[in-house]
Amino acid sequence: MKSEPDETSIDDALAAKADGVPWTGVRNYQARNFMRDAMRVGDGVLFYHSSCAEPGIAGLAEVNSTSYPDPTQFDPSSPYYDPKSTPENPRWLLVDVRARKKTRLIGLPELREHDELSEMIILRRGNRLSITPVTTAEWNYILHHLMAKKSH
């Protein structure tokens, strides 16, 4: 799951309340559908820093709720306000994400070095989806082969 560290970094997420952070602002149907249909409480999350100097995986988190309406869609003062959405028929959903740990930054160039990760959606050219599924094989590879390495 992508987050802009200027908005919510892994440090911010770790400092948040125990329930985790509500993943507000997703305004893409595909990403919404992943939260609505594919995510389960307890699912592992790679916390990805995007739109920053060093984009890459910055930590581990987990899904901490089922999906529910994103309150920012109803708030006219929010940048995520959607006038076409109503509480009776909400268009946008979110899940709570609970940060588990900060990891060393695994940047895009490093991720691209590994053939085992070459199919990751996040690495595809032109990918803009802010939430993308990770296979069990990719998850295990990242945890066992990349997280373990020391920094520098």
Place this chain on the structure above:
DNA sequence: GCCAACGTTGGC
């Protein structure tokens, strides 16, 4: 700041 990629909008 550039720009490729891609999602959304709206006229027809």
Place this chain on the structure above:
DNA sequence: GCCAACGTTGGC
């Protein structure tokens, strides 16, 4: 339902 125009994303 098509598709051109437009807006946004996000790495570089």
